[in-house]
Amino acid sequence: FDSNSINKYPFPSEQIPRLSVADPETYRLIKESKPVIITDTNLVGSAAKWDLNYLHENLGKGLFYVYTSNTNKFKYYNSNRAEQCKSFVNPTERHHVTFPQFLQMLKRCSCTDEKVYLQQILNDTVGTNIVDDFLQFNWDWVNKCKAAFGWGQLSSNLLLIGLEGNITPVHYDEQENFFAQISGYKRCILFSPDQFDCLYPHPVAHPCDRQSQVDLSNPDYKRFPKFRNVRPTEAIVGPGDVLYIPMYWWHQIESLLSRGLPPVTVSVNFWYKGSALPDKIEYPLTPQQRVSVMRNVEKMLAAALDDPDKVGGLLRSIVEGRYTDHALS
Numbered sequence: 001f002d003s004n005s006i007n008k009y010p011f012p013s014e015q016i017p018r019l020s021v022a023d024p025e026t027y028r029l030i031k032e033s034k035p036v037i038i039t040d041t042n043l044v045g046s047a048a049k050w051d052l053n054y055l056h057e058n059l060g061k062g063l064f065y066v067y068t069s070n071t072n073k074f075k076y077y078n079s080n081r082a083e084q085c086k087s088f089v090n091p092t093e094r095h096h097v098t099f100p101q102f103l104q105m106l107k108r109c110s111c112t113d114e115k116v117y118l119q120q121i122l123n124d125t126v127g128t129n130i131v132d133d134f135l136q137f138n139w140d141w142v143n144k145c146k147a148a149f150g151w152g153q154l155s156s157n158l159l160l161i162g163l164e165g166n167i168t169p170v171h172y173d174e175q176e177n178f179f180a181q182i183s184g185y186k187r188c189i190l191f192s193p194d195q196f197d198c199l200y201p202h203p204v205a206h207p208c209d210r211q212s213q214v215d216l217s218n219p220d221y222k223r224f225p226k227f228r229n230v231r232p233t234e235a236i237v238g239p240g241d242v243l244y245i246p247m248y249w250w251h252q253i254e255s256l257l258s259r260g261l262p263p264v265t266v267s268v269n270f271w272y273k274g275s276a277l278p279d280k281i282e283y284p285l286t287p288q289q290r291v292s293v294m295r296n297v298e299k300m301l302a303a304a305l306d307d308p309d310k311v312g313g314l315l316r317s318i319v320e321g322r323y324t325d326h327a328l329s
């Protein structure tokens with residue numbers, strides 16, 4: 001990758017450890033819900049040949065979700081909620097197209113400022129060669145991890161084909177993630193769930209639930225003063241690397257400029273449901289459990305008031321002058 005293409009940010013960061021699949025330390029970190037780059041897993045080795053030509057020939061006639069953006073940012077939004085919310089302006093446009101149509105869109109990008117990003121959950125419309133490659137993923141290893149960490153079911157594998165320079169802005173997911181890089185390089189900037197207050201996510205009922213309101217490249221410190229305290233941990237993943245993104249960990253993912261051709265990055269993630277609650281809750285709650293509690297409170301209020309716009313006012317009535325100035329004593 002081209003190191004000149006690495007964005008500069010106004011915060012210091014640490015490096016995510018990079019460890020072998022054979023190193024016991026890898027599993028200690030995953031057990032503690034800490035990010036780690038795992039090398040030599042051969043998790044998606046059978047997909048190393050998934051370049052645009054091979055995918056074109058083998059992906060089949062199904063339809064793919066492709067997003068277009070007039071900036072290089074692809075902020076996720078819930079399209080059902082976006083439709084209900086009149087004042088919301090979609091940050092990207094979503095298209096449902098065949099793979100050849102996606103290739104056309106990629107070609108067109110080279111002469112406009114528009115960027116495209118294919119993000120499609122792998123399904124049974126793919127051709128037999130892709131099915132064979134999929135079956136040769138290192139299921140033995142991931143299944144062992146799933147069992148060892150008590151994770152729930154594999155919920156999906158998202159295929160991501162992005163253009164260099166594409167950015168997925170900072171957000172968190174409610175699932176465990178083995179993020180497998182196939183081709184090209186991505187910079188992954190992660191923030192632990194205890195930095196919730198610094199990252200100011202949109203309200204839970206908002207179309208951009210789970211996304212931070214802060215633009216990392218141009219933070220509005222007036223609105224988001226605590227963003228000054230963020231301390232991420234980051235790494236660059238390349239072909240063959242697997243990044244463990246723990247549930248509720250914030251992440252921003254940036255496709256770096258490649259020196260070679262074609263200028264695309266290919267990744268497949270493995271999203272797993274989190275582990276079941278322990279029999280006995282221990283206190284203090286973990287930062288992850290705290291986020292989960294906050295989400296539930298917001299959801300209950302939105303449902304009870306039957307109007308997400310009224311949640312803020314009610315929360316203010318509870319808090320202001322009552323929990324703001326005094327300790328409980």
Ligand SMILES: O=C(O)CCC(=O)C(=O)O
Pocket residue numbers: 160167168173177179251253254267269
């Ligand atoms: O690779 C990307 O651009 C985003 C991936 C992501 O956010 C995820 O796998 O959870």
Ligand SMILES: [Fe+2]
Pocket residue numbers: 171172173251
């Ligand atoms: Fe994500």
